[in-house]
Amino acid sequence: GESVGLHxxxxxxxxxxxxxxxxxxxxSASDYFIWYKQESGKGPxxxxxxxxxxxxxxxxxxxxxLNKTVKHLSLQIAATQPGDSAVYFCAExxxxxxxxxxxxxxxxxxxxxx
Amino acid sequence: SQTIHxxxxxxxxxxxxxxxxxxxxxxxxxxxLYWYRxxxxxxxxxxxxxxxxxxxSSEVPQNLSASRPQDRQFILSSKKLLxxxxxxxxxxxxxPPGGYTFGSGTRLTVV
Numbered sequence: 001g002e003s004v005g006l007h008x009x010x011x012x013x014x015x016x017x018x019x020x021x022x023x024x025x026x027x028s029a030s031d032y033f034i035w036y037k038q039e040s041g042k043g044p045x046x047x048x049x050x051x052x053x054x055x056x057x058x059x060x061x062x063x064x065x066l067n068k069t070v071k072h073l074s075l076q077i078a079a080t081q082p083g084d085s086a087v088y089f090c091a092e093x094x095x096x097x098x099x100x101x102x103x104x105x106x107x108x109x110x111x112x113x114x
Numbered sequence: 115s116q117t118i119h120x121x122x123x124x125x126x127x128x129x130x131x132x133x134x135x136x137x138x139x140x141x142x143x144x145x146x147l148y149w150y151r152x153x154x155x156x157x158x159x160x161x162x163x164x165x166x167x168x169x170x171s172s173e174v175p176q177n178l179s180a181s182r183p184q185d186r187q188f189i190l191s192s193k194k195l196l197x198x199x200x201x202x203x204x205x206x207x208x209x210p211p212g213g214y215t216f217g218s219g220t221r222l223t224v225v
Contacts, residue, residue, distance in 0.1 A: 008156070032212045043120075043204055043216035051211075089157070093212020100212030104158045 008087060010109045019077040019112075023090035023105045028071065030092035032100070035064055035075045038087045038107070047075070047088075077110075085112045116141035120205045120217030127224055133178075133192040135220050137205030140186065145207040147188040148214070149180055152202040164188060200224045 013019050025033070031052040036044035050057045050064045050073075057064050063076040073090050089107035093100040120137045127133060139145050149161040160173045162180035170180050177196050181189045188205060205217040 034213055036216075041202075041219070041221065043219045044214075046213065046215065049213060091212075091214065095211070100208065100210070101160075101163070102208075102212050102214060106157045 008107045008109045010111060012111045012113065013080050015080060015082060015112055015114050017080055019075075019080045019084070019110060021075045021077075021088050021108045021110065023073040023075075025071050025073060025090065025092040025103070025105070027092060027094045027103065028068075029094040030103075031095065032093040033064070033066060033073050034091045034093075034102075035062075035073075036089055036091065036104075037084075038089070040086075044089070080110075080112050082112045082114050085110055116207070116209075116215065118205060118207055118215055118217045120220060122220060123218065124221045125223070127195050127222065129197055129224055130194045133190070133195050133199070133222070135190040135203055135205075135222075137188045137190075137217055138186055139188075139207050142186070142207070142209075144185060145209075147182065148206045148208065149188065149190045150204040150206065150216075152204060152219075154202075158204070162190070195224045197224050 034049045035047045037047050038044040048059045048062050048064050050066050055066050061078045065074045087107045087109050090105040091102040093102040117140045146165050148163045150158045151161055152158050162172055164170050164182045167182055178192050200223050203220045206214045208214050
């Protein structure tokens with residue numbers, strides 16, 4: 001899967017605020033979802049994942065919410081810090097012929113102001 | 115633990131010159147390997163993927179090719195670079211049930 005096209009939406013927050021980044025996915029057969037963080041000039045880094053049999057999963061300062069009814073995924077970052085500034089994108093994976101090829105969202109640029 | 119190495123980190127090449135980007139994975143065998151390109155401010159575009167040695171699938175017809183001479187080695191090449199080949203190239207390997215681990219990326223500028 002691939003995601004190309006328009007420039008990225010941007011979310012600007014103040015340091016200490018909570019951030020919510022949203023993602024709409026397209027395939028109702030997708031059963032595994034990941035949020036990635038990509039800092040400028042670096043490869044994407046795994047943040048948190050969730051399987052379709054769950055609707056919420058928490059990590060350290062991050063929470064992922066999954067709403068399968070409306071095919072919506074969100075990433076919540078608590079007490080956002082300047083180091084959280086990056087592009088965040090979601091990925092959905094559906095089984096296909098014994099393998100998985102994920103589809104990546106367009107990404108959201110998070111800017112944290114000190 | 116599994117690690118993925120990608121090099122070089124940056125590359126400036128003249129138009130018409132050849133290209134070779136290398137990616138290696140450690141700590142796993144027979145991984146599915148991928149090459150993505152990411153234009154500035156844009157999403158990921160899948161270029162090639164490989165499910166095994168010498169098994170390459172191309173997603174986008176273009177000036178690039180890929181090879182997998184060894185189980186854990188994936189190479190992205192071009193015989194003659196174009197200006198439009200500039201971008202950020204990412205290698206990745208996948209793990210069940212559909213997660214990816216990405217390399218650190220190569221910033222290619224064709225001048």
